Amino acid sequence: MLAVCGVSEVLGGIMTTEMESITSQAIDWHIRLYHGDDALWEAFTVWLAEDDRHVAAYEAVENADHEIDPLLPDVVFREAANDSGEQEPSIRGSKRRWVLAGGALAASAALALLLIPRFAPDRYEIATRAGETRIVTLDAGTRIILNGATRMTFDRKDARFAALAGGEALFHVRHDAANPFRLDVGDTSIEDAGTIFNVVRDAGKVRVAVAEGKVVYNPGKDGIPLDAGQGLEDAGDGEPVRVAPTPVEAVGSWQNRQLIYRGEALSQVAQDLSRALDVRITVSPVIAARPFHGTIAIDGSGAGQLDRLKRALGVELEAVSGNWNMKPVDSGDQ
Amino acid sequence: MSNSGLLEAFMQTRPALLRYLTVRGATAEEAEDILQDIGLKLSTDQVGLVDQPRAYLYRMATNHFLLHRRTAGRRARREEAWVDAHSGASRATDQTPSAEARIMHRQRLALLQRALDALPERTRQIFRRFRIDGEPQRAIAADIDISVSAVEKHLARAYEAVADVKRRIDEDAGSLRSLRGLGGHHDD
Numbered sequence: 001m002l003a004v005c006g007v008s009e010v011l012g013g014i015m016t017t018e019m020e021s022i023t024s025q026a027i028d029w030h031i032r033l034y035h036g037d038d039a040l041w042e043a044f045t046v047w048l049a050e051d052d053r054h055v056a057a058y059e060a061v062e063n064a065d066h067e068i069d070p071l072l073p074d075v076v077f078r079e080a081a082n083d084s085g086e087q088e089p090s091i092r093g094s095k096r097r098w099v100l101a102g103g104a105l106a107a108s109a110a111l112a113l114l115l116i117p118r119f120a121p122d123r124y125e126i127a128t129r130a131g132e133t134r135i136v137t138l139d140a141g142t143r144i145i146l147n148g149a150t151r152m153t154f155d156r157k158d159a160r161f162a163a164l165a166g167g168e169a170l171f172h173v174r175h176d177a178a179n180p181f182r183l184d185v186g187d188t189s190i191e192d193a194g195t196i197f198n199v200v201r202d203a204g205k206v207r208v209a210v211a212e213g214k215v216v217y218n219p220g221k222d223g224i225p226l227d228a229g230q231g232l233e234d235a236g237d238g239e240p241v242r243v244a245p246t247p248v249e250a251v252g253s254w255q256n257r258q259l260i261y262r263g264e265a266l267s268q269v270a271q272d273l274s275r276a277l278d279v280r281i282t283v284s285p286v287i288a289a290r291p292f293h294g295t296i297a298i299d300g301s302g303a304g305q306l307d308r309l310k311r312a313l314g315v316e317l318e319a320v321s322g323n324w325n326m327k328p329v330d331s332g333d334q
Numbered sequence: 335m336s337n338s339g340l341l342e343a344f345m346q347t348r349p350a351l352l353r354y355l356t357v358r359g360a361t362a363e364e365a366e367d368i369l370q371d372i373g374l375k376l377s378t379d380q381v382g383l384v385d386q387p388r389a390y391l392y393r394m395a396t397n398h399f400l401l402h403r404r405t406a407g408r409r410a411r412r413e414e415a416w417v418d419a420h421s422g423a424s425r426a427t428d429q430t431p432s433a434e435a436r437i438m439h440r441q442r443l444a445l446l447q448r449a450l451d452a453l454p455e456r457t458r459q460i461f462r463r464f465r466i467d468g469e470p471q472r473a474i475a476a477d478i479d480i481s482v483s484a485v486e487k488h489l490a491r492a493y494e495a496v497a498d499v500k501r502r503i504d505e506d507a508g509s510l511r512s513l514r515g516l517g518g519h520h521d522d
Contacts, residue, residue: 023497024494027490027494027497031471031489032486034464034470035471036389038386038387038388038389041392042350042388045350045354049353055359061497062400064499064500065493065496066400067442067499067503068496068499068500071442071443072466074443075447076447077458077459077462077466078455078458
């Protein structure tokens, strides 16, 4: 009896592995047929005709692929970590080995674990060049659009965290009261309450503008709540933080290649333009504080764009060692 | 004009296509219908230059076959629902579809999302480029500098996960149906 049982078990095993191999063949065919040529389709017909199980297995794979069609638009594909993504599998692999080793190796594993935080393997940086933008998707409801010349840090294990080292980004954040989204900006942080907001960090200054929902700047007892249509500027010099109304349509308008100003200083305009264009723009101290009203469309046509900017901003632009410097129009005559 | 070449290829490939459809499980009648549809489409629709005409025709035959099958399946399910409704087994039929479909969509999405999240990052990326962006495996292979067969191995792994999701969906659908059946009796 035992022997018989053994044989049937073995037979059962063979049959499962055979079915598995038919399924994986069917998957291979399905993949290759996506962009298959004449000969491949003819070979496929031959394979199908070989065995009824081939037909059934292929149909199952085809149906599965068809079934996910309506789901795929809603699937979130986590963004590639960074350009050195090659290292990632080895880090993960070695961590898993430590866990499996356990027992005798526990002591050395503990030592290794102590070392891990210093390398912060889950943190990764994404940086953009001037004139380049990039979208980072952290989860189904959280998307961050990086403006040009911006550096940010994210965490593979924590989709509710980001840090802005420098530059500008627009945040579309899914609200989760139990697990708020936190953005570190230098020494302070911003906590969302379900929201679209824009943050700039440039030359020690932090500017925040809220388009939708609410955020708390520097959460804690000195936290400053900001509602939609409000903005804030923190000069980072100990001076009180300034809260001012901000037109909602202006928040993150750079994303549509538009910069909207309601009396902001030319120094800020220069910083914004430097991020958006592939050239560094400085501003002469004489006019740095001059307020600017208007909308600037960035069409990406380089030097020609600067020529139009001159007129729009009412300034002179002169080339100084690869940068463009804004100065008063009449300064040359005097 | 470019269709004349395709039509000619169709005439030559017709017996092979008939055989293909039969092997796929189409009845002789279905296969004839499908081939006639294709012939009609080729003579009326304007098609651009086709690089691999037979592969193109096989793909067309496959799409028509699946369309046939899936509409037939929907019709059968509709009739089943009609019988359910008129035998008093399920009184909620009228208002349930949208709410139920939404819940089902969310559950399926969660299954698929979890399955894809469990894949190695590179496998997931390759799957996205292939399945969503429609990039051929050769282009992906060239871009990330690995062999075509390595790309196909990643894809096979992703599709195994997808097939698994489908199995889970079918199991859930089965239990949902039996739940609904119970609910109907309860109401009575």
